[in-house]
Amino acid sequence: MSDCLFCKIIKGDIPSKKVYENDNVYAFEDLNPQAPHHILFIPKHHISTINEATPENAKHFGALFAGVKEYAAEIGVDEPGYRVVMNCNADAGQTVYHVHLHFLAGRSLTWPPG
Ligand code: 5GP
Numbered sequence: 001m002s003d004c005l006f007c008k009i010i011k012g013d014i015p016s017k018k019v020y021e022n023d024n025v026y027a028f029e030d031l032n033p034q035a036p037h038h039i040l041f042i043p044k045h046h047i048s049t050i051n052e053a054t055p056e057n058a059k060h061f062g063a064l065f066a067g068v069k070e071y072a073a074e075i076g077v078d079e080p081g082y083r084v085v086m087n088c089n090a091d092a093g094q095t096v097y098h099v100h101l102h103f104l105a106g107r108s109l110t111w112p113p114g
């Protein structure tokens, strides 16, 4: 989508600090990190919110988890642990309408979130 911030990041029109990429997924450092490792995993295919998930586009969501698993092992947080969060719409705090998995690691995380 031409006016989507994260589509522009995938295309390289807006700079980002990439940490991981494969055919389906792009991952980069969050601008406002909430943990020592705060990475956004996004599908290269534009999907606005989880509410658009269908059996046909499920592979794009699955690819996010496959990417997270690989990256967590790569930086050595797979055993200590990490958190993934996906916000859907305003009440959850979604501000960018291209689905993204927040990956948080590198410190002990509290629960529940606010
Ligand atoms: P949301 O609130 O939609 O779940 O998360 C959006 C995230 O995108 C926020 O954590 C915010 O810091 C991050 N973000 C917003 N704009 C940019 C940007 O231009 N570059 C990067 N790297 N992160 C961004």
Ligand code: ZN
Pocket (backbone or CB within 6 Å): 001, 004, 005, 006, 007, 008, 046, 047, 097, 098
């Ligand atoms: Zn997009």
